[in-house]
Amino acid sequence: MNHENSKKLYELALQFIPGGVNSPVRAFKGVGGNPLFFKGGDGAYLIDSDNNRYVDYVGAWGPLILGHRHASVIAALQKQLEQGLGYGASTEAEIEIARKICELVPSLEQVRLVTSGTEATMSAIRLARGFTRRDLVVKFEGCYHGHVDGLLVKAGSGALTLGEPDSLGVPKAYTDLTHVLDFNDSDGVRRFFEQHGKDVACVIVEPVAGNMNCVPPVPGFLETLREVCTESGAVLIFDEVMTGFRVALGGAQEKFGVTPDLTTLGKVIGGALPVGAFGGRREIMDCIAPNGAVYQAGTLSGSPLAVAAGLAMLEEITRPGFYDELGNKATILMTGLKERARAAGIPFTTNQVGGMFGCFFSDEEEISQFSQVTACNIPRFQNYFHQMLDNGVYLAPSAYEAGFVSSAHGDTEINHTLDAAEKAFAAIAKL
Numbered sequence: 341m342n343h344e345n346s347k348k349l350y351e352l353a354l355q356f357i358p359g360g361v362n363s364p365v366r367a368f369k370g371v372g373g374n375p376l377f378f379k380g381g382d383g384a385y386l387i388d389s390d391n392n393r394y395v396d397y398v399g400a401w402g403p404l405i406l407g408h409r410h411a412s413v414i415a416a417l418q419k420q421l422e423q424g425l426g427y428g429a430s431t432e433a434e435i436e437i438a439r440k441i442c443e444l445v446p447s448l449e450q451v452r453l454v455t456s457g458t459e460a461t462m463s464a465i466r467l468a469r470g471f472t473r474r475d476l477v478v479k480f481e482g483c484y485h486g487h488v489d490g491l492l493v494k495a496g497s498g499a500l501t502l503g504e505p506d507s508l509g510v511p512k513a514y515t516d517l518t519h520v521l522d523f524n525d526s527d528g529v530r531r532f533f534e535q536h537g538k539d540v541a542c543v544i545v546e547p548v549a550g551n552m553n554c555v556p557p558v559p560g561f562l563e564t565l566r567e568v569c570t571e572s573g574a575v576l577i578f579d580e581v582m583t584g585f586r587v588a589l590g591g592a593q594e595k596f597g598v599t600p601d602l603t604t605l606g607k608v609i610g611g612a613l614p615v616g617a618f619g620g621r622r623e624i625m626d627c628i629a630p631n632g633a634v635y636q637a638g639t640l641s642g643s644p645l646a647v648a649a650g651l652a653m654l655e656e657i658t659r660p661g662f663y664d665e666l667g668n669k670a671t672i673l674m675t676g677l678k679e680r681a682r683a684a685g686i687p688f689t690t691n692q693v694g695g696m697f698g699c700f701f702s703d704e705e706e707i708s709q710f711s712q713v714t715a716c717n718i719p720r721f722q723n724y725f726h727q728m729l730d731n732g733v734y735l736a737p738s739a740y741e742a743g744f745v746s747s748a749h750g751d752t753e754i755n756h757t758l759d760a761a762e763k764a765f766a767a768i769a770k771l
């Protein structure tokens with residue numbers, strides 16, 4: 341496969357853009373080699389600047405649940421383009437999307453739109469602190485909540501890929517207020533809360549961890565978080581920026597039946613336009629300006645284009661059977677991958693929640709801990725990534741990212757992927 345144009349573009353990009361990329365994981369540091377540059381998307385496919393086509397399992401890191409350029413999203417955007425790009429004031433469509441989000445995710449009584457997932461988590465944490473008048477934040481190792489200063493502690497994918505668990509430039513005083521516990525360790529959470537519960541403003545968690553590959557919650561873990569937060573008066577925040585409208589229509593909270601106080605959203609709700617959101621109990625949301633004293637604002641918040649794309653997206657994903665179909669596709673894909681790995685004698689396992697999945701080069705049957713993820717055979721993944729790429733399949737260029745199927749992925753794409761994997765596993769077995 342020829343990557344000449346991508347290579348030239350990367351060299352040029354390195355001159356004007358730090359590291360040649362506008363977000364670090366794009367740089368292929370996690371897999372080696374030069375990053376690809378893309379010029380188009382078409383349903384389940386990405387097209388790079390050398391005109392190579394790939395079945396896409398990144399989906400713009402989650403938003404493209406309908407695949408690239410879905411007709412109804414494009415039509416909604418075209419309609420809005422004719423009416424204006426932004427007014428810096430309120431629109432009827434914002435009410436419509438807020439009402440829809442609140443209907444679909446019942447723990448949200450009110451919701452505010454922002455422009456990224458990072459902004460959503462940053463605002464939710466400020467709100468939780470303002471509401472409780474406490475300072476401590478609890479997060480979990482390997483969970484990523486955007487590049488919020490105080491949350492860049494053991495923060496999963498991007499930082500993990502670069503081998504930097506924490507970031508320079510974040511004052512120690514900020515992260516002193518962040519306590520990191522082990523994901524899926526209910527006992528550890530209880531022990532921490534027995535001692536410090538009364539000082540905790542909030543617990544923030546990815547209810548299905550998607551930034552340390554894909555790790556679902558073990559039974560009882562989310563329930564424990566709910567319990568200790570209720571007992572101690574801390575705010576439980578589900579960061580559903582990735583899982584929202586992805587693992588189920590009502591997100592992970594619907595799937596696992598645990599209700600948070602606040603929820604952050606992003607990715608899918610914007611259909612790849614810049615949108616995030618946070619919402620929850622009215623009593624808490626009432627603390628935000630202009631009603632309350634917790635300040636939060638945004639020039640581009642509720643961008644008419646993003647809202648139009650989001651509304652069109654929500655219309656599509658609320659069709660009956662949408663999530664069953666999406667989940668079935670991912671199951672067929674995961675089952676097929678495991679069969680082919682076994683046939684080649686490669687230790688390999690997978691996790692899957694709805695249309696979100698993770699693949700692990702590991703001897704272990706079940707992956708539920710961060711330490712199991714980091715113990716996987718990373719060189720093997722890197723080899724697999726490049727073999728898949730050469731066979732026309734684009735995976736996330738990091739062993740610490742979840743993968744996604746879209747409604748545009750059909751039998752043809754899945755079979756193509758399984759054929760590519762068969763070749764890749766066979767090549768790896770010979771190494």
Ligand SMILES: *Cc1c(COP(=O)(O)O)cnc(C)c1O
Nearest residue numbers: 456457458484485486579581582
């Ligand atoms: C992607 C992601 C974020 C950050 O969203 P951005 O739009 O990249 O700022 C936050 N939380 C989770 C769980 C994410 O997956």
